[in-house]
Amino acid sequence: MCALRQMSVFRAFEGRELDFVEWFKMGELEVDQGSTVLVEGHNSPHLYTLLEGWAFRYKMLEDGRRQILSFILPGDFVGLQGPVLKEMQHSVEAASRVRLCVFPRERLWKLYEKHPALSHDLVWLATRGERIVDENLLSVGRRSAAERVSFLAVHLFKRCDALGLTQGQSLDLPITQRHFADALGLSLVHTNKTLRRLERNGFLSWKGSKMSFKALGKLKELSGFDESEESRRPII
Amino acid sequence: MCALRQMSVFRAFEGRELDFVEWFKMGELEVDQGSTVLVEGHNSPHLYTLLEGWAFRYKMLEDGRRQILSFILPGDFVGLQGPVLKEMQHSVEAASRVRLCVFPRERLWKLYEKHPALSHDLVWLATRGERIVDENLLSVGRRSAAERVSFLAVHLFKRCDALGLTQGQSLDLPITQRHFADALGLSLVHTNKTLRRLERNGFLSWKGSKMSFKALGKLKELSGFDESEESRRPII
DNA sequence: CGACGTGTTGAGTGTGATCAACATCTGTGG
C-alpha cells in the first residue's frame, strides 16, 4: 500500500476500495528527469497516480513556444483526458525523477461499475485539475509579472506544504526558471528580473533548488492568493 | 426529453439511462441575460446542463480585473466543481437569455451507484472542461493578440457549428467585445483594434451580433487551430 | 578542455495598455 495514502491530506479508503485499487494497480513506473510520460497527439493505454517527484503538463505551438498548464505533485492523477479522445491534447514531462502508479485504462469500467465512491473521487480529481488551470489562467490573463510569480510561488508552497514536502519556510524545487516562465506566460529574462526584484525586496529567495519564503504574508497579499483550505482529498 | 439529445453530436442513451436522467432532472431554469447563475465563494445545491443560450465561467480579482475561463454552450454541464469544495471557485453568468436543466446535487450518488456509464460521462465532461481551459491558457500565455482573437473566433465557430448554431460561414454571437477581451487577457481597446485589423485583412467581420468568417482557413492557420475532430460526446 | 545548461544583467525595442474623445444605438423619462 502506498505510503502517500496514509497522509492526512487524503481521504481514507474503505476495505473494499483498497482491495479494488490494489487490483486496479498494474505496477509502478519510474521515469528519469526530463522524460516525457505522455505525448500530445498520441494515445496512452494507462492512467497514473504520481507517487513521488514532480511532473508537469504542457502544450507546445509549432514554432516551439511552450505553455505549462499545471504542475503535477504526489497524489495527483494523470491521464484522465485520454480515455475521452483518441489522443492526448497535452504532454506530460517529468521535472524530476518520478515514480508513478500505473493503471490500465480498460479496468476503468470496473471502477465505475463496482465503486461509486471511487467514481465520485475520479470526478473530484478531474474538477480539481480544472480548478488549478482556472487559477493559472486568471494569473496569466490578468495579473502583472510580479503578481504572477508571487502567486505561483505561494501556490506551489501551499501544495507542497500539504504534502509535507516543505522544510519550514522553504521548499525544494526540482524545476528551473524556464519552467516558471513557461507556466506564467512570461519570457525567461523577465521572469528572472522579477524574481530578483522580489528577492531584493525581501519577499523570497531562490538559490539552487531551494526557494525560501521570507514574507509569505506579503506574497499572498501581492498576488491575491485565495486561501481556500481544502478538505481531505481523494487519491486513487 | 430534451431536443438537444437527439442531435448527432451527442451520444445516445440506453433506455434505463434515459429514465434515470428524467428522474435526476429536477426542472428547468430560465435566466435573463446578465444574471449570475453561480457565484464564486458560494455553494450551490444544483448542477446544470445548459439547454439553450450562452453563458460563461469567470473569475475576478478584487480590483475588478476579470478573466473569462470558458464559454458554456448548449449541452455543456455546469457546476461540477462545486460538489467538491464547500464553495465555487468561479462564477457563471448568462451571456444571453439561458435555459438550464437543473439537477439536485444530492441525487448524484445515485448516478454513481446505478449508472457506471453515466459516471464515465461525468468524468468525460469534467475532462472536456479542463481541455477547453487548457487551450485557452495556451492562447493567453503564448499567442499574440491577432493569434488569440483568431483562435477564439474559430473555436467558437467550431463549437457552434457542431451544434447547428451557425448559418453558413457566419455565427450569431450574444457577446460583446468586452467578453472577447476578458477571455483573451487583452484590453478592450486592443481587442477592438485587432478585430478591425482582421477585418481590414479580409479574415472576418463582426457587425452587430453577427460574426462572418471570410477566410476560415487563413484564420485557422494564423491561430494554429488544432483540428481534432471529437466523436459523439455525452450529455446529461 | 570545451560544450552545455542555467542564471544574471544591461540596452534597446515593441506589443499591447492606458487615456481620451467621439460615434452609435438603446432605452427611459420628461
Add this chain to the structure above:
DNA sequence: CCACAGATGTTGATCACACTCAACACGTCG
C-alpha cells in the same frame, strides 16, 4: 417628441511593461 444616460464600438496619442538581443558568470559533465 425630444433630451438624456448608459452601453457599446472606434480611433488616435502616449506610455510602460515585458520582450528580444546580447554578453557574461558559473556550474556540471563529457
